[in-house]
Amino acid sequence: MKHISILLILFLFALHQPLIGQSLDFKELSCNSMINPLGIETANPLLSWQLTADGYNREQSAYHVLVASSPEKLSAEKADLWDSQLIHSSQSVNINYRGAPLQAKKRYYWKVMIVDEKGQSSDWSPVQHFEMALMEQRNWGDSQWISLREDSRTSEHRYRDYQTSQMQQPTKVTSQAAGYFRKLIDTPTDVQSARAYICGLGYYELYINGQKTGDHVLDPAPSNYDKEAYYVAYDVTDQLQAGKNALGIILGNGFYGQNISWKNDPESDRDLSYGMPAVKLLLELTYEDGTEEVFFTDSSWKESTGPIVFDNIYGGDTYDARYEINGWNESAYDDSQWNKVKVVSPEVRNISAQQIPPIRKLQELSAKRVFKSTSGKWIVDFGQNIAGWVKLQVQEKEGALIQIITTEALTQDGKDIFPGATGGGANGMKQLYEYVCKGSGMETWEPKFSYHGFRYAEITGISSKPDVETLKAVLVATAIDDKGHFSSNDPLLNKMNTVSKWTIVDNIHGIPEDCPHREKCGWLGDSHAFCEYALYNYEMNNFYKKYMEDIRTQMRPAPGINQPERIFQVPTMIAPGKRTSSLAKLDWGVATMYLPWYNYLYYGDTAIVREFYPEMKGLTEYYLTFKDDQGIIQDGMGDWCPPRWDRRLNPEAMECDPVISANAYFYDILQAMETMARINEDHSYAQSLAQEKDALFEAFNKTYLIDIPATEYKWYGSQTATVMALQFGMVPEDQFDAVLEGLVYDIKVVKGGHHSTGIHGNRYIYTVLSKYGKENLAYEILTTPTFPSQAFVLNYGFTTWPERQFEWDKVENLTNSLNHPMHSGFAAYFFESLGGIKTTQEKPGFKEFTVQPIFPDQITQTEVLVPTRYGNIQNSWKLEGSDFSMQLTVPFNTKARVILTDVQWAALMVNGEKFPKATRKELPGGSALILGSGVYTLSYPHIR
Numbered sequence: 001m002k003h004i005s006i007l008l009i010l011f012l013f014a015l016h017q018p019l020i021g022q023s024l025d026f027k028e029l030s031c032n033s034m035i036n037p038l039g040i041e042t043a044n045p046l047l048s049w050q051l052t053a054d055g056y057n058r059e060q061s062a063y064h065v066l067v068a069s070s071p072e073k074l075s076a077e078k079a080d081l082w083d084s085q086l087i088h089s090s091q092s093v094n095i096n097y098r099g100a101p102l103q104a105k106k107r108y109y110w111k112v113m114i115v116d117e118k119g120q121s122s123d124w125s126p127v128q129h130f131e132m133a134l135m136e137q138r139n140w141g142d143s144q145w146i147s148l149r150e151d152s153r154t155s156e157h158r159y160r161d162y163q164t165s166q167m168q169q170p171t172k173v174t175s176q177a178a179g180y181f182r183k184l185i186d187t188p189t190d191v192q193s194a195r196a197y198i199c200g201l202g203y204y205e206l207y208i209n210g211q212k213t214g215d216h217v218l219d220p221a222p223s224n225y226d227k228e229a230y231y232v233a234y235d236v237t238d239q240l241q242a243g244k245n246a247l248g249i250i251l252g253n254g255f256y257g258q259n260i261s262w263k264n265d266p267e268s269d270r271d272l273s274y275g276m277p278a279v280k281l282l283l284e285l286t287y288e289d290g291t292e293e294v295f296f297t298d299s300s301w302k303e304s305t306g307p308i309v310f311d312n313i314y315g316g317d318t319y320d321a322r323y324e325i326n327g328w329n330e331s332a333y334d335d336s337q338w339n340k341v342k343v344v345s346p347e348v349r350n351i352s353a354q355q356i357p358p359i360r361k362l363q364e365l366s367a368k369r370v371f372k373s374t375s376g377k378w379i380v381d382f383g384q385n386i387a388g389w390v391k392l393q394v395q396e397k398e399g400a401l402i403q404i405i406t407t408e409a410l411t412q413d414g415k416d417i418f419p420g421a422t423g424g425g426a427n428g429m430k431q432l433y434e435y436v437c438k439g440s441g442m443e444t445w446e447p448k449f450s451y452h453g454f455r456y457a458e459i460t461g462i463s464s465k466p467d468v469e470t471l472k473a474v475l476v477a478t479a480i481d482d483k484g485h486f487s488s489n490d491p492l493l494n495k496m497n498t499v500s501k502w503t504i505v506d507n508i509h510g511i512p513e514d515c516p517h518r519e520k521c522g523w524l525g526d527s528h529a530f531c532e533y534a535l536y537n538y539e540m541n542n543f544y545k546k547y548m549e550d551i552r553t554q555m556r557p558a559p560g561i562n563q564p565e566r567i568f569q570v571p572t573m574i575a576p577g578k579r580t581s582s583l584a585k586l587d588w589g590v591a592t593m594y595l596p597w598y599n600y601l602y603y604g605d606t607a608i609v610r611e612f613y614p615e616m617k618g619l620t621e622y623y624l625t626f627k628d629d630q631g632i633i634q635d636g637m638g639d640w641c642p643p644r645w646d647r648r649l650n651p652e653a654m655e656c657d658p659v660i661s662a663n664a665y666f667y668d669i670l671q672a673m674e675t676m677a678r679i680n681e682d683h684s685y686a687q688s689l690a691q692e693k694d695a696l697f698e699a700f701n702k703t704y705l706i707d708i709p710a711t712e713y714k715w716y717g718s719q720t721a722t723v724m725a726l727q728f729g730m731v732p733e734d735q736f737d738a739v740l741e742g743l744v745y746d747i748k749v750v751k752g753g754h755h756s757t758g759i760h761g762n763r764y765i766y767t768v769l770s771k772y773g774k775e776n777l778a779y780e781i782l783t784t785p786t787f788p789s790q791a792f793v794l795n796y797g798f799t800t801w802p803e804r805q806f807e808w809d810k811v812e813n814l815t816n817s818l819n820h821p822m823h824s825g826f827a828a829y830f831f832e833s834l835g836g837i838k839t840t841q842e843k844p845g846f847k848e849f850t851v852q853p854i855f856p857d858q859i860t861q862t863e864v865l866v867p868t869r870y871g872n873i874q875n876s877w878k879l880e881g882s883d884f885s886m887q888l889t890v891p892f893n894t895k896a897r898v899i900l901t902d903v904q905w906a907a908l909m910v911n912g913e914k915f916p917k918a919t920r921k922e923l924p925g926g927s928a929l930i931l932g933s934g935v936y937t938l939s940y941p942h943i944r
Helices: 002-015 491-505 524-529 531-537 541-554 591-603 606-611 613-624 658-679 683-704 719-727 733-750 759-771 775-783 790-795 821-834 902-907
Strands: 024-031 038-040 046-053 060-068 107-116 128-132 145-147 160-162 171-173 179-187 191-201 204-208 229-235 243-251 278-287 292-296 302-304 308-312 316-320 342-344 351-353 359-365 369-372 378-394 401-407 432-436 443-445 452-460 471-478 485-488 556-559 567-570 837-839 848-851 861-868 871-880 883-890 895-900 920-923 926-931 934-941
Touching: 024 107, 024 128, 038 229, 046 107, 046 871, 179 278, 179 292, 191 204, 191 243, 243 278, 359 378, 378 401, 378 432, 378 491, 452 471, 485 491, 485 821, 491 531, 491 775, 491 790, 491 821, 524 531, 524 591, 524 759, 524 821, 531 591, 531 821, 541 591, 541 606, 567 613, 591 606, 591 613, 591 658, 606 613, 606 658, 613 658, 613 683, 658 683, 658 719, 658 759, 719 733, 719 759, 733 759, 733 775, 759 775, 759 821, 775 790, 775 821, 821 837, 821 861, 883 895, 895 902, 895 920, 902 934, 926 934
Parallel strands: 038 128, 229 351, 316 432, 848 895
Antiparallel strands: 024 046, 060 107, 107 128, 145 278, 145 342, 160 171, 179 243, 179 302, 191 229, 191 278, 204 243, 278 292, 308 316, 359 471, 369 378, 378 443, 378 452, 378 471, 401 432, 401 452, 485 861, 556 567, 837 848, 861 871, 871 883, 883 934, 895 926, 920 926
């Protein structure tokens, strides 16, 4: 390290940069990956900060954090919670709070100053704050769960048809009733501050004095409600007034009260409802005179049903406007005819503060085309497959029934909607919104308690052709921050990136879903398939922590296979919810290890590794009990959805044996678990994992490495198995060239320039080929217009990735989803290969990262932005002839390793000057130029 520091100083002189008087500016400060969060429950929050700095090779050498109970006490002399003193460390991410115990519902203030590489101190950062939530169940005080006492719906439209593919005739069903709740409170004086804490078992909306609180929709996030439910904290100070105040809550079924769909599903628990929806509210007020008062849900609240006469998360909402209750959530409303609520005691083991971003309305889309179907019904095409709902604006007579069926697809002739991909046959409920007009002029409506996946909408019941205002599509999803960027000179690749991002956003609704319509399930295999690409683009840290809690609370006891006397906690294929399917097969269950591992690599987050280590270790041990006498783990689900594959009609299209791909994954997991065991100081277990890894390497190659007949090549029996072996370092060194050429042979000669991979192989195939000198072949199979390829999918007109890889013009009865994010995983290739940016395991979270763009002949320009905890890494490069130039931004307090060949080293120019060879660092597999923070222009020849 001392040698490298001297080299960096030499580099400073080479660049003629000033060493003094350079600014240090705080850019972003966060607590638990959130800016000024309201309502956290972590006893020791994690503090992080980003800075920008002029010049080069700037870094932190020390920091000093102050935490206090008020801004006035936030000084070294008065900080009453924590004065870290000056800590000599370059760590600026995930600093563990180590002060006095934090109290529930209190706000705390913090700031930081740092010392740079020259010993110069920054100014103190802007003051930040974080506010603790309820912390413990007892802090809910006397707040009680309330629910509807009586289902008083009388609208004839409260019923729907229910019919799965296994049923000959539909049956009439109704949802559990949506509840309207209200309470009048009296606040004797002006309110200084007010906090509302609310937990809905089912989706809710909170109102105060007629105004909705916050911009959240579909709150809270789904969970295993009997074990873990989530509440949300709101600052409602501005909504309250001195005197009378009306509190109102609307409560729908959500996933909690989902009592209809999947009743005939053999893989479900049949009864998918947790019970009648219920809600709990605590409102804490501090008045201007310093006195405090609390209000809460209890038996004094009143209830009624209202215009939402049907709501089901799969089927949709029915709103009968004739039953609207004008002013129901305002103080002047007369509720004398309302019932007293029912106080209930639902089975809920724990209630936690929701830490993930809320679901919000993110975007409105107008109609791109309106046309009549062959049956004379109006169809609206929004041009993009989304998840969300429709926004309706109509003027019709009283009692007019407007029906809107949403679908992803049209019939093959393009003349009618085709609902086969979006439900009905699978869950028993077609995607249907219904609105019954009250007949009083122009009426506008949006649903509240359901969302669909769709591009098209068929609307009936209107008296004239719909225009752009009649029907809009509203994108509704968890508001994960979209921070990453990719673009290139190739519009096709840019489109693939856009489609990949749409497919992810459409499937983030408090959990990582498989699809946003017929299933809405958190399949574990899907979640890790696209995880790395999501991390390149979005802020996902808290989201994945929450999903890990879903996986943990979903676990069930199971005996070991070859050690039945040992009982393990094992996740199911789906989490959370009651449609759990079976115990997780290995290649799905490894999401339990991959999600913490990826969060460690991309965020430097050891907290998630420590928190879920017992579950990861236990599951690793469980899968080891599947090991046979040859050392192979006999378990696996398989390389899901390769070309033309159907598990019933065409199972042989899955060329890779599920056990082979599962063992490849497990080898990678053993490597990851070895590191995570050391993080947890479980060193003896880390040693045993290293031994298991070596044993599996030998067993895997002895069992599966085979000759390709009539060639001098080898492989592992399929593209997927071979790609995974190459990706995870499972190929013996002396067999490497034969295996790589065996993969190329199958792609080019046997498959005619096409892939035959499903989600396991497709995640890595383009990256692997590029890494080992076959970047032109990677581009070829990605962009060939013929089936199967990603380009074929786009040329067919899809705007999200479909579940299956079929020749769509030959499919008559489309029954599979057209919006499956597991197929977005491959797009990490755009960042890690074309953009060339990857974190390092030695210093994760992009504290140090490699830069090595690898690209085919057709790509001459690429720009990527990779968000990190230290700031944005930006890499923009272009190729003109053989002249390669790259503009690289290295964030403050990080280092880049630019991987170069000997030829590139010889001609390297940095910021217009010949770069000293002394800055070269030898690494396994090559050498690197080490760059500290700054903006660099590098140029060198690019020779194939």
